[in-house]
Amino acid sequence: MLTIREVSHFFGRRPALRRISCEVSSGQMVALVGRNGGGKTTLLRAVAGLTRPSEGRIEWRGIEMARISARVRARQVAYVAQNPGLSIDLSVREMVSLGAATRRREGGLDGLVQKVIEEIGLGALHDRPYHELSAGERQRCVVARALAQHEARGLLALDEPLSNLDPGETMRVVGILKARARDGALVVLAMHDLPLVDKVADQVLWLEGGELVANGTPASVFTPERLAQTFHCDFVRGPQGLSLGR
Amino acid sequence: MNGRRALAIAGLAALLLVGCAARLLVGHAGPDGALTFGLPSETIAPLRVGAIASAAAAGMCLGLSGLLLQALLRNPLAAPFILGLSAGAGLATTIAAWFSGAIAAIGLAWLANSLAGTVGALAVLAIVAALGRRSGVLDPLTLILAGTVISTICGALTLLVQSLMPPSTRGDSWTWFMGQVPEIPDWPLVWVAVALVALCAVVATRLGDELDAASTTDDEATSLGVSLGRLRIVLFTGAGALAAASVALCGPIAFVGFVAPHLARGLMGSRHGALAVASPLAGAAILVWADALRQGIDFGAGRLPIGVLTALLGGPVFLSIMRRSRVRTGGWSC
Numbered sequence: 001m002l003t004i005r006e007v008s009h010f011f012g013r014r015p016a017l018r019r020i021s022c023e024v025s026s027g028q029m030v031a032l033v034g035r036n037g038g039g040k041t042t043l044l045r046a047v048a049g050l051t052r053p054s055e056g057r058i059e060w061r062g063i064e065m066a067r068i069s070a071r072v073r074a075r076q077v078a079y080v081a082q083n084p085g086l087s088i089d090l091s092v093r094e095m096v097s098l099g100a101a102t103r104r105r106e107g108g109l110d111g112l113v114q115k116v117i118e119e120i121g122l123g124a125l126h127d128r129p130y131h132e133l134s135a136g137e138r139q140r141c142v143v144a145r146a147l148a149q150h151e152a153r154g155l156l157a158l159d160e161p162l163s164n165l166d167p168g169e170t171m172r173v174v175g176i177l178k179a180r181a182r183d184g185a186l187v188v189l190a191m192h193d194l195p196l197v198d199k200v201a202d203q204v205l206w207l208e209g210g211e212l213v214a215n216g217t218p219a220s221v222f223t224p225e226r227l228a229q230t231f232h233c234d235f236v237r238g239p240q241g242l243s244l245g246r
Numbered sequence: 247m248n249g250r251r252a253l254a255i256a257g258l259a260a261l262l263l264v265g266c267a268a269r270l271l272v273g274h275a276g277p278d279g280a281l282t283f284g285l286p287s288e289t290i291a292p293l294r295v296g297a298i299a300s301a302a303a304a305g306m307c308l309g310l311s312g313l314l315l316q317a318l319l320r321n322p323l324a325a326p327f328i329l330g331l332s333a334g335a336g337l338a339t340t341i342a343a344w345f346s347g348a349i350a351a352i353g354l355a356w357l358a359n360s361l362a363g364t365v366g367a368l369a370v371l372a373i374v375a376a377l378g379r380r381s382g383v384l385d386p387l388t389l390i391l392a393g394t395v396i397s398t399i400c401g402a403l404t405l406l407v408q409s410l411m412p413p414s415t416r417g418d419s420w421t422w423f424m425g426q427v428p429e430i431p432d433w434p435l436v437w438v439a440v441a442l443v444a445l446c447a448v449v450a451t452r453l454g455d456e457l458d459a460a461s462t463t464d465d466e467a468t469s470l471g472v473s474l475g476r477l478r479i480v481l482f483t484g485a486g487a488l489a490a491a492s493v494a495l496c497g498p499i500a501f502v503g504f505v506a507p508h509l510a511r512g513l514m515g516s517r518h519g520a521l522a523v524a525s526p527l528a529g530a531a532i533l534v535w536a537d538a539l540r541q542g543i544d545f546g547a548g549r550l551p552i553g554v555l556t557a558l559l560g561g562p563v564f565l566s567i568m569r570r571s572r573v574r575t576g577g578w579s580c
Binding site: 091101142 | 320322455458461462463465466468469470471472473511515516
């Protein structure tokens with residue numbers, strides 16, 4: 001269970017998050033949506049324990065995130081950045097091993113690393129230097145690192161993890177994340193592809209100007225009026241779910 | 247450690263040993279200083295052993311310092327000479343030498359110089375790191391430019407201080423500026439440098455996974471459980487002290503601290519745990535071989551200063567890696 005209580009955050013005097021409160025249960029896929037600059041990344045970083053909110057608190061499994069030691073948090077909470085490092089000389093296997101290294105005490109991590117690399121579709125590239133990968137391959141590599149890092153019922157916080165992927169790879173990664181959620185993990189991801197969010201998310205948190213303006217199932221949050229008012233374009237809901245109108 | 251890494255370390259150790267043998271056998275003898283090749287006499291042998299020890303110790307310091315700086319700054323172009331650490335250590339050492347007459351009298355000038363050099367190197371590192379930020383992020387090109395400017399300023403100040411010193415304490419500043427491998431080193435300084443390398447290599451090896459993670463971004467590394475603040479304090483201090491030790495031993499020497507980590511990386515990959523062993527070996531091998539090679543290079547004004555040789559050999563490598571790095575990132579962001 002992730003609990004966000006009255007969280008505000010300021011960059012200097014500019015508010016980035018304003019009094020956000022909500023609860024999210026494990027075993028779900030939760031999408032953070034909203035316009036650019038709405039506070040998605042700031043909230044995701046706070047949820048992952050990378051920044052301490054200026055006000056309020058975030059609790060993970062009943063313990064304030066800021067009080068969890070860095071090593072314990074690394075085993076329970078994995079984060080995928082919107083802009084991961086580029087110029088990294090490590091191979092794909094070595095990059096994914098960095099995630100597994102946080103769980104060194106469990107043993108058998110070579111097998112875990114190989115399994116995750118195969119699962120994400122990078123088996124043929126396991127020895128290739130990370131900096132030689134395409135943008136989409138790099139994105140899958142850092143997702144694989146996060147998958148190797150967090151324990152079974154942990155928290156996965158991913159900032160636009162699908163933005164560089166082709167449709168096939170998008171569905172592969174979504175399938176993997178859904179399976180992790182079914183196994184008890186909490187998957188929180190910032191996304192802009194609203195039709196996809198509509199299909200795959202269990203819960204949607206909509207942020208506008210640092211405020212949580214809607215919280216619920218995709219069907220309850222994605223009303224035609226709200227979508228049109230926010231994005232100035234038409235979405236239609238049909239039998240196949242949400243899609244962009246003509 | 248996998249087979250490739252073990253083989254690379256063994257290869258670098260062998261390269262160093264052969265270099266030591268070459269330097270022991272090559273030298274100058276006779277009143278005309280003719281180049282000779284063969285076992286040295288009992289009089290000459292200690293001098294060559296002194297030069298080998300100085301070059302190997304300074305090379306190890308530079309190799310490990312360069313590796314730590316490149317990893318922590320996420321910058322393949324970083325090195326103690328390029329970032330101005332060597333010049334900062336040189337300036338502080340020169341100032342210390344000015345005031346250390348009393349300390350020299352009790353034989354502890356090497357200690358005063360080393361401590362002052364460490365302070366100078368760390369001060370320059372702090373200034374360059376502060377100037378090298380753009381929008382809160384360390385920018386590779388800005389970092390290098392800041393290092394170059396600070397290095398130039400420190401060099402000018404060193405010359406100024408030396409011009410103000412009494413001739414008896416000034417020493418041969420011209421030779422020192424181009425790097426010199428002493429044949430009669432301060433042996434306590436050599437042992438301190440070796441101990442420092444051993445300590446820093448052990449620490450860096452133990453923190454190898456954290457250094458690997460630190461080569462990503464701050465957020466990614468923190469998410470992987472790395473305490474970046476602690477890691478940077480510990481290893482930047484080590485890098486500064488290593489740079490200062492190398493300057494105290496041999497003066498400012500260009501590009502060894504830059505090339506050695508790249509040589510080790512090319513042989514064994516990018517895991518920092520193993521590189522912390524290989525990079526000092528590579529630095530020692532490069533400097534010992536450079537010292538052996540320069541014995542045969544004389545343009546009529548005596549043997550080529552070692553700093554000139556390393557700059558001539560290392561400069562093109564720097565330009566090549568700078569170009570590759572720019573192509574890789576599509577610009578200058580790391």
